[in-house]
Amino acid sequence: MQFMLALDVLLINKQKMSDITIYTKDYCPFCIKAKSLLVLKKVKFTEINLHQHPEKFEEMMKKSNGAQTVPQIFSSEKYIGDCDKLYELNAQGKLDQLLGI
C-alpha cells in the first residue's frame, strides 16, 4: 500500500516536472498521433488549438522558425518539432530527456 502511494506521488511529481505545449487544429491526425505519445508517456501538456485561437498562429510560427503545420511541440519553450520529429526523437531514445521526464 505504501509502495503504491509512493508510486503515485512519483508519478504526480513526474507530471508536474514537464511543461509541454502543443499547437494543434481540429481534424488533424498528426495532432492526435503526437498527443497519443505524450499521453502514453504520462506527461501533462497544454494544448493550443489554432481553430479556437487563430491569433496564436503567429506565435507558433515565430517559436518554430517558421513552421506552418500542426502539430508543433515545445518543452519549456524549447522547440522540439512536429509529429514526425517527436516520434523520431522517441525512436532514438532522446525524447524523454527533452520532455524532462
Ligand SMILES: N[C@@H](CCC(=O)N[C@@H](CS)C(=O)NCC(=O)O)C(=O)O
Ligand atoms: N510532417 C508533419 C505533418 C503535419 C501536417 O501535415 N499537418 C497538417 C494537419 S494534419 C497541417 O498542418 N496542414 C496545414 C494546415 O492545416 O494549415 C508532422 O509530422 O507533423
